[in-house]
Amino acid sequence: MAEVLEYAWNTPSWVELATPDIEESKRFYAELFGWGSYVLTNDRLGDYEVLTLDGPDGPEVAGMSQLADPVERPMWLFFFQTPDIETALKRVGEAGGQVLLEGVDVGDLGRMGTGQDPEGVEFGLWQPYRHQGAARVDEPGALAWIELAGADLEGASTFYSRALDWRVGALALEHLGERLEWTTEDGRPVASAVSGEEDPFWLPYFGVADCEAAVERAEAAGGRVLVEPGEGPSGRTSVIVDPHGARLVLVCRPPDPGRAREG
Structure with missing residues (x-):
């Protein structure tokens, strides 16, 4: 990209x-x-x-x-x-x-x-001012997506629609609960949220060229796999934690030139 x-x-x-x-x-x-x-x-x-x-x-x-x-x-x-x-x-x-x-x-x-x-x-x-933000997105080693995990979907929808002008673009049932996707005012995907029983937190998805190979690197470097690689709404993903317990998702998917962060 x-x-x-x-x-x-x-x-x-x-x-x-x-x-x-x-x-x-x-x-x-x-x-x-x-x-x-x-x-x-x-x-x-x-x-x-x-x-x-x-x-x-x-x-x-x-x-x-x-x-x-x-x-x-x-x-x-x-x-x-x-x-x-x-x-x-x-x-x-x-x-x-x-x-x-x-x-x-x-x-x-x-x-x-x-x-x-x-x-x-x-x-x-x-x-x-001078710094717009990340210089790369939606490619290996860069942020590809964000998700609010463990959220009260109704409450989150209300808050972020008022605070950031987000719109609920899709709502679906998953085997672990419900999932919604937010869009900007003009309909471009911007973030998602999934319901859950634990305290909510924002979860980053980082792009990788090969999900299985990235999981092997993470484990060799001292990380731990929470969810093995599998197909999901965003592509082939795996949830891992780094050596200090910070969670992140590894995602392998083709670049999407229409992603909202491009401005």
Whole structure:
């Protein structure tokens, strides 16, 4: 896929892993996806690890930050593109969510804020200046899809439709419960959600060229397989956890040039 130059509003443009061990996580994802990295320093937010494809000078695909408390659960945080952080954060509160971090400039890269939905699931908002977001999507080693796992589908539908103008594009029954798919206002797929009994969390899907081979790399690097490779709505997928317990999905599918994150 060609370099992504801009993102549609209210679509995910960046993904970040909060981990208790930066160096160990860098090693694992380098072995799994071939990610390189470099450090971005900000006076207010401190050092931030930027993850790249094909070495430290390659296209940026994700970020990594240190958990403030090592006993906290590692998590993936998605940032949704917005033209105005303050307006977007106000909408989060009006929709029944909570603002965790008011808008703050990240140098000349952009302006960020974070919030929680009514079930306590955290997400970020990004108003771009110089940095639009990930330079690659929908290819091996890059973000391919996002899903809200374990959600109250009715409550999630109401909140994200109000906060991010998402629309429910499809609803289907699965053997483990219900699944819905969200679209942007103009009908392009943007995210999905599945019901469940555990606490909800955002789950990233990362592209791989061969699902079985990627699973072998993950296990060799210290990860663990939760769901063996199989066919699903997004392609051939496998759910894994990294050495610190952060969950992610490996997905093998043809590139989709119509994905909403292209802008």
